[in-house]
Amino acid sequence: MALERELETYRRRLPELTSQEGKFALVRLDEFDVFDTYGDALKEGYRRFGLEPFMVKQVRQFGHAQLITRLLVPQPV
Amino acid sequence: MTEASGPIITVVVCASVPHQKALEEAGRPVPPGVTIQALVDTGASGTCIDPLVLRQLGLERVGTVDVVTPSTGDGTHEANTYDIGLIIPPAGAGHMPHLIPYLLVTESVLARNGFHALIGRDVLKDCVLVYNGALGFFTLAF
Numbered sequence: 001m002a003l004e005r006e007l008e009t010y011r012r013r014l015p016e017l018t019s020q021e022g023k024f025a026l027v028r029l030d031e032f033d034v035f036d037t038y039g040d041a042l043k044e045g046y047r048r049f050g051l052e053p054f055m056v057k058q059v060r061q062f063g064h065a066q067l068i069t070r071l072l073v074p075q076p077v
Numbered sequence: 078m079t080e081a082s083g084p085i086i087t088v089v090v091c092a093s094v095p096h097q098k099a100l101e102e103a104g105r106p107v108p109p110g111v112t113i114q115a116l117v118d119t120g121a122s123g124t125c126i127d128p129l130v131l132r133q134l135g136l137e138r139v140g141t142v143d144v145v146t147p148s149t150g151d152g153t154h155e156a157n158t159y160d161i162g163l164i165i166p167p168a169g170a171g172h173m174p175h176l177i178p179y180l181l182v183t184e185s186v187l188a189r190n191g192f193h194a195l196i197g198r199d200v201l202k203d204c205v206l207v208y209n210g211a212l213g214f215f216t217l218a219f
Contacts (some may be wrong), residue, residue: 065143069120
């Protein structure tokens with residue numbers, strides 16, 4: 001599935017991002033940058049990579065998760 | 078609004094503005110927005126969209142997020158995230174639509190509930206929601 005390599009890159013780099021908690025990582029293959037906001041990362045992603053797949057993911061070290069107080073069916077990722 | 082349906086609004090889901098710009102620069106068509114029913118859900122920290130809508134727009138995931146629901150117990154499950162634009166149309170003449178040029182949303186199967194999105198607190202943080210259960214109406218101002 002798309003972004004597998006980007007997820008690997010993110011997980012590999014995560015331990016060095018302790019001071020970047022809550023910011024947004026922009027990842028394309030092994031290319032990696034961190035931005036203050038989702039919008040900044042997203043716009044830079046489209047500027048650099050156009051329609052090529054890239055990943056934008058919030059930097060979370062400490063198990064912070066999105067909360068949905070409704071039963072949902074997990075989808076394959 | 079009925080007790081069964083809850084606070085449901087009509088919204089338009091589309092490609093985000095940065096995505097639309099990238100499509101235009103590549104000479105590719107911009108998919109038309111998809112009009113859906115969405116439940117206003119103060120229990121959702123982030124907005125969720127049904128995969129049927131995301132597929133209709135031809136979107137690819139931009140990442141993943143850990144999700145906690147009543148069924149995950151002490152753990153989480155990982156869900157795909159997508160980049161969308163969102164429009165909440167005006168309620169009537171003289172009102173302005175609420176335009177969100179880019180929004181990171183979580184993929185969740187919702188269609189079986191009669192709506193295709195949960196409008197979470199990431200959107201509601203910029204709105205005023207008044208839920209009058211006694212009289213059976215709600216207002217969402219932005």
